[in-house]
Amino acid sequence: MxxxxxxxxxxxxxxxxxxxxxxxxxxxxxxxIQNLLGGGAKKRQEKPNIILVVGATGGVGKRVVQRLQQQGIKVRCLVRDAKRGRTILGNSVELIEADLTLPETLTPAVFQDINGIICCSGTKVQPVEGDTPNREKYYQGIKFYMPEVVDVPELVEYKGIQNLINAVPRTLRNAGDKxxxxxxxxxxxxxxxxxxxxxxxxxxxxxxxxxxxxxxxxxxxxxxxxxxxxxxxxxxxxxxxxxxxxxxxxxxxxxxxxxxxxxxxxxxxxxxxxxxxxxxxxxxxxxxxxxxxxxxxxxxxxxxxxxxxxxxxxxxxxxxxxxxxxxxxxxxxxxxxxxxxxxxxxxxxxxxxGGTVLPRFVQVSSAGVTRPGKPGLNLEEEPPAVRLNEQLGGILTWKLRGEEVIRSSGIPYTIIRPCALTEQPGGSALIVDKGDTIKGQVSREDIAELCIQALTQPKACNTTFEVKAELDSPASKNWDELFSQLKSD
Ligand SMILES: NC(=O)c1ccc[n+]([C@@H]2O[C@H](COP(=O)([O-])OP(=O)(O)OC[C@H]3O[C@@H](n4cnc5c(N)ncnc54)[C@H](OP(=O)(O)O)[C@@H]3O)[C@@H](O)[C@H]2O)c1
Missing domain, CATH: 2.60.120.430 (Galactose-binding lectin)
Structure with missing residues (x-):
């Protein structure tokens, strides 16, 4: 100049x-004179708020997507196979192809304008004898079939989560900032x-x-x-x-x-x-x-x-x-x-x-992740995932390692550890606890709603907890009260 x-x-x-x-x-x-005093206005485009659902084709994930859409919230679904994703999730939702185990697929486009992430991915498990195309045996979760893992738990539950966390943009890390x-x-x-x-x-x-x-x-x-x-x-x-x-x-x-x-x-x-x-x-x-x-x-x-x-x-x-x-x-x-x-x-x-900090990363983990190898544990009384942890490639052990990556990431998080997941309709009261001792069941419907609610609750921030349904007791819908029972980690 x-x-x-x-x-x-x-x-x-x-x-x-x-x-x-x-x-x-x-x-x-x-x-x-009036113009001079009034000034000119410029519309400032607020960025759209989009929730990224990882594992969107899964039993919990597809319900999260459906509920977010019903609530008018924009969703982006991370799927491994877009064709399969369309069949499960329909045509009205945005899909993006990526694989947690392949970091090069977790591009900035996956996270563009993302305001929160709900991660419901997990290692594919099926009966040793095989499952139906729609995985009815895995999903119904009541009759016991000897399970086997299809993918490698270390890659999906630990390295995959590490890849995902590494790719999360810094806008989600400074969640108290705008x-x-x-x-x-x-x-x-x-x-x-x-x-x-x-x-x-x-x-x-x-x-x-x-x-x-x-x-x-x-x-x-x-x-x-x-x-x-x-x-x-x-x-x-x-x-x-x-x-x-x-x-x-x-x-x-x-x-x-x-x-x-x-x-x-x-x-x-x-x-x-x-x-x-x-x-x-x-x-x-x-x-x-x-x-x-x-x-x-x-x-x-x-x-x-x-x-x-x-x-x-x-x-x-x-x-x-x-x-x-x-x-x-x-x-x-x-x-x-x-x-x-x-x-x-x-x-x-x-x-x-200095704004209110809300969770930006909600992880669906599992009850029992701290139990394998715990002294004094009566394996007979434990659910199959705990009893068979070793045969299942250390699935719970790697889930715990994945949790640790999230807890130390600096991203405001909520880690939900459900007990056995069922295909029941949902709407039951939920019992939450810390310490990884509770056993029971909970509907995938209720877990899907819990994931969405966690994103709006400051008290859900930086907490890890187990959850099961109190069967025959209707949900209270008082989410603030539910999350108030939890201390942060
Ligand atoms: N079953 C139970 O009783 C139980 C109990 C407690 C906790 N959990 C845990 O809760 C979570 C949700 O359970 P769910 O029954 O909804 O699981 P699910 O139906 O098996 O869904 C798993 C999802 O993860 C996706 N996925 C797997 N590997 C991936 C990868 N490398 N990259 C990207 N996506 C990948 C799958 O995609 P594809 O469709 O491409 O395979 C699928 O969408 C899981 O972590 C599960 O381990 C289960």
Whole structure:
């Protein structure tokens, strides 16, 4: 960017700035003042929330898919064979082919726009004598058939889960955060949302822009104090609808700057030239840093004047965001780190932080995973999976290893360990417990619903528990009460 000549005010750029924010004055347009105050709105596309169901063709998985669809929630089904997937799941659902044991198939497309994962995969088990094409012998689960594993449990239950966890994007790991702008993976409309707003609107000659680079967005340009100017900024057009950040504690910026002091301004009204809520932050030359801006530390300002009275910041109605480099701090005081000339602030991301953490990865494991080899265990009283663990390739042992991968992943999780699964209709009261001692049965229908409910329950976060049905006792449907009985791991 070339340094502007002192005093050369650029009227064309002034009009362009106003036009960008949709506040251009048309001669004879009586709404001009109104437009100026109202600002222009830009629809900000909220990303769709999609739940990824792994093992979607299985007995639990297909019920999870069906229930999610009935609740109007978008679903993506991870299946090994799309043709088979269509037969089982119908035509109205999105399928993606992948295999947990083949990490190269777990591509970013599998996780695009995913908000949560329900994993119901498991090693295929069948009677030694073979099963029917629809696996009736395995599913009915009441009459005992000597079982055998078809796939290798170590690969499916442990390495497969490890592959899946490794591929989960970081957006699911920071579940208490809401990413507002990830400039390392910018949406196409970023240029439509952010525009320069420099002191040209007051007669100054400073000039800035927001450029996209492979590392993020670069707020850069030249700031001059000529013509009583001295600020540059980039600001979003008004969001439509405004963002609701009520559940969060503040804004987190990930930036790499030039050692100068910048301002972050957030507005909770539509007005173009209106009250902003401001926070000054210092950057460290060429070092990436994280800046946390708690909402309760924002200073209400009109331009650079602080306001003692006025509406408190309303996080439920965020209309616009702005980053600024200004000669002034507040009320005429000077920015101690200001120097006219070139500047640059690289921005990797802007997030809301401190939101309620919900589980993002629900795993269907199994009761009994800690029992094989446990001293003092009476095998006679244990279910077949525990008794036959060794013959079944250590299936429970590998499931436990898979659980451990999830627990140490940093992704908010719920691990559900059902007792023997049945094809009963469901709707029974559920008994949950920790410690891996309970025995019993539970319907796949009830486990499917439990998986879905877990995704909405903060108390289900980071807990592992066993579950069985209390037969002849109807479900309470009070999920909060059910999950309140559980302590986190
Ligand atoms: N049976 C019981 O009594 C019992 C009790 C407690 C816990 N569990 C566990 O609960 C879970 C759900 O049980 P379920 O009866 O619904 O199991 P299921 O019907 O056998 O379903 C297993 C699912 O996992 C998929 N899968 C297997 N290997 C895979 C791989 N490498 N990559 C991707 N997907 C793969 C299968 O896909 P395909 O269709 O392609 O084979 C299938 O969709 C399982 O982990 C099971 O071990 C079972």
């Amino acid at each position: 070339t340094e502007p000549q002192k005093g050369q005010w650029d009227g064309g750029r002034f009009l362009k700035t106003l036009a960008y924010f949709k506040v251009i004055p048309f001669i004879g347009n009586i709404n001009w 990413i507002l702008f990830d400039f390392t993976q910018p949406a196409e409309d970023v240029k439509e949302i952010w525009g320069a707003l420099d002191d040209i609107v007051m007669g100054g000659i400073s000039e800035s822009s927001l450029k996209l680079t492979p590392d993020g967005a670069l707020f850069t340009g030249y700031v001059s104090t000529a013509n009583s100017g001295g600020f540059v900024s980039v600001r979003t057009r008004n969001f439509e609808p405004p963002l609701n950040l009520y559940d969060y504690q503040g804004i987190e910026l990930r930036v790499k700057g030039d050692g100068k002091r910048y301002k972050f301004i957030i507005r909770c009204n539509e007005g173009w030239d209106s009250v902003g809520y401001c926070y000054s932050f210092d950057t460290v030359y060429n070092i990436p840093i994280t800046i946390r801006i708690p909402f309760d530390k924002l200073i209400p300002v009109f331009r650079a004047k602080t306001l003692n009275e006025g509406k408190p910041f309303n996080a439920s109605q965020v209309f616009s965001l702005q980053l600024m480099l200004s000669k002034f701090e507040y009320d005429g005081a000077l920015n101690p780190k200001f120097e006219p000339g070139l500047f640059q602030l690289e921005i990797e991301s802007i997030k809301a932080y």
